[in-house]
Amino acid sequence: MSGALSGLSSSGEIDSTLPTRKLLAVGCRILSLHGHDDFNQGQISARRHDSPDFLIKVAQRGFDDACPDDMVACAVAQDAVVPPEAPPEAPLHQAIYAARLDVGAIVHSHAESATIFGATDLQIVPISHEGAFFKDEVSRFDETSHTILDHDTGGAVARALGQKSALLLCNHGLVVVAATVRRAVILTLMLERACRLQLLAESLQRSYRTTRDEEVEKKRRYIYSDVAIRNYWNHAAQAACRAFPDAQEWRSPA
Numbered sequence: 001m002s003g004a005l006s007g008l009s010s011s012g013e014i015d016s017t018l019p020t021r022k023l024l025a026v027g028c029r030i031l032s033l034h035g036h037d038d039f040n041q042g043q044i045s046a047r048r049h050d051s052p053d054f055l056i057k058v059a060q061r062g063f064d065d066a067c068p069d070d071m072v073a074c075a076v077a078q079d080a081v082v083p084p085e086a087p088p089e090a091p092l093h094q095a096i097y098a099a100r101l102d103v104g105a106i107v108h109s110h111a112e113s114a115t116i117f118g119a120t121d122l123q124i125v126p127i128s129h130e131g132a133f134f135k136d137e138v139s140r141f142d143e144t145s146h147t148i149l150d151h152d153t154g155g156a157v158a159r160a161l162g163q164k165s166a167l168l169l170c171n172h173g174l175v176v177v178a179a180t181v182r183r184a185v186i187l188t189l190m191l192e193r194a195c196r197l198q199l200l201a202e203s204l205q206r207s208y209r210t211t212r213d214e215e216v217e218k219k220r221r222y223i224y225s226d227v228a229i230r231n232y233w234n235h236a237a238q239a240a241c242r243a244f245p246d247a248q249e250w251r252s253p254a
């Protein structure tokens with residue numbers, strides 16, 4: 001397997017010098033491979049370290065076909081001019097970056113299980129490893145189920161998110177935030193799986209066990225350590241590389 005799409009170096013490690021727009025494109029293909037496509041809807045974005053802007057997938061590309069050149073710079077400031085290529089839901093990203101200086105990357109998708117889960121009054125419980133990670137880490141937003149098109153609504157979403165890692169938009173989808181693109185993408189896959197497995201457990205109409213609190217903490221520290229998250233990204237990126245050979249040219253860090 002070439003390290004092209006995944007940004008893997010010859011040693012098998014993700015190249016830390018890989019430009020942000022290439023990381024975002026790899027993230028798009030991983031999200032696509034894991035069922036987050038909804039035509040060209042949904043976005044991934046990341047702060048730029050050399051400017052107050054962030055890069056975001058353009059409106060006309062989906063997770064399945066976005067390339068590094070399909071990431072457009074957008075200002076965090078609400079009064080700045082948003083480029084015409086930016087997606088209509090850019091205000092969601094602007095508001096979260098303005099409110100959370102610790103956030104370096106955001107994923108918003110219309111993933112199936114998260115959308116169904118968000119329409120219920122269920123809270124994530126630790127049925128699975130992923131459920132353990134997201135226990136008490138997921139907010140809900142129900143002021144509107146429409147597309148987030150303006151700054152007032154974006155601000156309301158950011159307030160609902162608070163200091164948590166994820167948010168379910170009722171009858172709409174999910175939002176996941178993290179310090180890095182790699183972590184945001186992997187957490188997005190984890191949240192969708194947590195929702196899917198809990199919905200499956202609920203559908204059995206039988207009682208079920210959940211992980212004990214002390215083990216929840218163990219799982220967070222071990223199964224989802226920074227090193228583990230990086231390994232999950234590497235694995236997911238390799239799978240995306242096999243599925244999307246068109247991205248071989250992304251190998252160069254330049």
Ligand SMILES: [Zn+2]
Binds near residue numbers: 041089108109148
């Ligand atoms: Zn949306």
